[in-house]
Amino acid sequence: MSKGEKTKVFILDTGLTLAGEHGLEGVSIxxxxxxxxxxxxxxxxxxxxxxxxxxxxxxxxxxxxLQQVIVPATKVTxxxxxxxxxxxxxxxxxxxxxxxxxxxxxGTEFSERPGKVRDLLFKQQQLWLNSIVRVAESAISENYFNxxxxxxxxxxxxxxxxxxxxxxxxxxxDPEIEIKKEKALLSLLSRYVKPxxxxxxxx
Amino acid sequence: MSKGEKTKVFILDTGLTLAGEHGLEGVSIxxxxxxxxxxxxxxxxxxxxxxxxxxxxxxxxxxxxLQQVIVPATKVTxxxxxxxxxxxxxxxxxxxxxxxxxxxxxGTEFSERPGKVRDLLFKQQQLWLNSIVRVAESAISENYFNxxxxxxxxxxxxxxxxxxxxxxxxxxxDPEIEIKKEKALLSLLSRYVKPxxxxxxxx
Numbered sequence: 001m002s003k004g005e006k007t008k009v010f011i012l013d014t015g016l017t018l019a020g021e022h023g024l025e026g027v028s029i030x031x032x033x034x035x036x037x038x039x040x041x042x043x044x045x046x047x048x049x050x051x052x053x054x055x056x057x058x059x060x061x062x063x064x065x066l067q068q069v070i071v072p073a074t075k076v077t078x079x080x081x082x083x084x085x086x087x088x089x090x091x092x093x094x095x096x097x098x099x100x101x102x103x104x105x106x107g108t109e110f111s112e113r114p115g116k117v118r119d120l121l122f123k124q125q126q127l128w129l130n131s132i133v134r135v136a137e138s139a140i141s142e143n144y145f146n147x148x149x150x151x152x153x154x155x156x157x158x159x160x161x162x163x164x165x166x167x168x169x170x171x172x173x174d175p176e177i178e179i180k181k182e183k184a185l186l187s188l189l190s191r192y193v194k195p196x197x198x199x200x201x202x203x
Numbered sequence: 204m205s206k207g208e209k210t211k212v213f214i215l216d217t218g219l220t221l222a223g224e225h226g227l228e229g230v231s232i233x234x235x236x237x238x239x240x241x242x243x244x245x246x247x248x249x250x251x252x253x254x255x256x257x258x259x260x261x262x263x264x265x266x267x268x269l270q271q272v273i274v275p276a277t278k279v280t281x282x283x284x285x286x287x288x289x290x291x292x293x294x295x296x297x298x299x300x301x302x303x304x305x306x307x308x309x310g311t312e313f314s315e316r317p318g319k320v321r322d323l324l325f326k327q328q329q330l331w332l333n334s335i336v337r338v339a340e341s342a343i344s345e346n347y348f349n350x351x352x353x354x355x356x357x358x359x360x361x362x363x364x365x366x367x368x369x370x371x372x373x374x375x376x377d378p379e380i381e382i383k384k385e386k387a388l389l390s391l392l393s394r395y396v397k398p399x400x401x402x403x404x405x406x
């Protein structure tokens with residue numbers, strides 16, 4: 001990375017941490033200047049507006065999500081192993097983030113605020129659900145799942161469990177969330193797999 | 204209600220709506236004064252601090268939740284009908300609220316901000332999960348559920364689906380969320396009910 005790129009990553013990474021602590025709306029150019037020790041005028045010259053800063057933080061988070069969650073899952077065997085890798089990667093990613101999943105928190109934060117930030121969050125949520133559906137399709141083509149499996153339903157239920165896990169970890173600090181996660185995944189997957197698939201070999 | 208009580212309800216109801224639009228952290232005494240047309244000094248004399256205002260808004264929301272979600276469910280036949288009433292009441296309550304469920308949004312917003320607000324949110328989340336468990340216990344005592352049903356697991360999965368429904372309605376505006384909700388509930392309940400219970404009579 002060039003010095004300019006390194007600086008940009010440092011700024012956006014700090015912005016993402018601040019968004020976890022103060023909410024995305026709480027990240028102003030002034031606060032970012034204070035925490036990074038950079039000049040407010042310099043940051044303003046770069047981002048022009050708070051909205052652009054918020055959009056840049058979300059795009060940075062999405063790129064990180066792609067590299068930490070999606071890409072490593074595509075390197076795992078297609079089907080059930082890949083679905084489980086996607087879940088594990090998501091949980092690790094979310095855990096490493098101050099405040100948990102930025103898309104979950106910013107999603108609830110911006111649902112009533114029309115504008116470019118909400119539009120981007122909407123698009124990112126849809127891309128995430130599409131990724132779940134595509135990974136689930138690999139479970140059909142690899143003969144794990146029934147051919148007629150309702151993958152939108154699967155995506156809704158898996159997405160819901162991930163939100164629940166996020167909340168149980170970040171807010172409730174439930175020491176048994178790992179067990180609950182395993183049970184929920186087992187029951188979800190068992191409704192989609194063909195009778196000959198032995199889930200206990202994977203979970 | 205006395206005039207003083209009516210004024211208090213008006214203030215907190217406005218505060219709750221503002222929390223849905225701007226996040227709970229976005230509700231300052233200044234903003235509340237502007238929107239209600241009341242004097243900032245008068246509001247400050249009443250609440251003393253932004254934190255106290257946030258706590259008052261959450262307590263007001265919890266009382267509303269109790270009256271709109273929990274109490275009406277306790278008037279419905281114990282067991283499966285009561286569980287379904289709880290879910291329907293929750294969805295209606297969450298839909299009527301600007302920004303969806305305030306506890307879901309404030310929970311993600313405050314998970315990294317130690318203090319009285321986070322402590323109250325934590326307590327409220329636990330009370331909600333306890334309510335789900337108690338309603339599920341009525342399904343055991345009324346012979347719908349197996350005696351050995353893991354009700355903490357049930358509560359986790361139902362709670363997760365409600366978060367998912369909240370997100371699909373508020374952020375994604377999915378026109379088929381009602382169908383997805385029914386399918387998810389059917390599959391969840393079917394794992395807990397005794398073989399002789401016909402869920403199609405209830406859903």
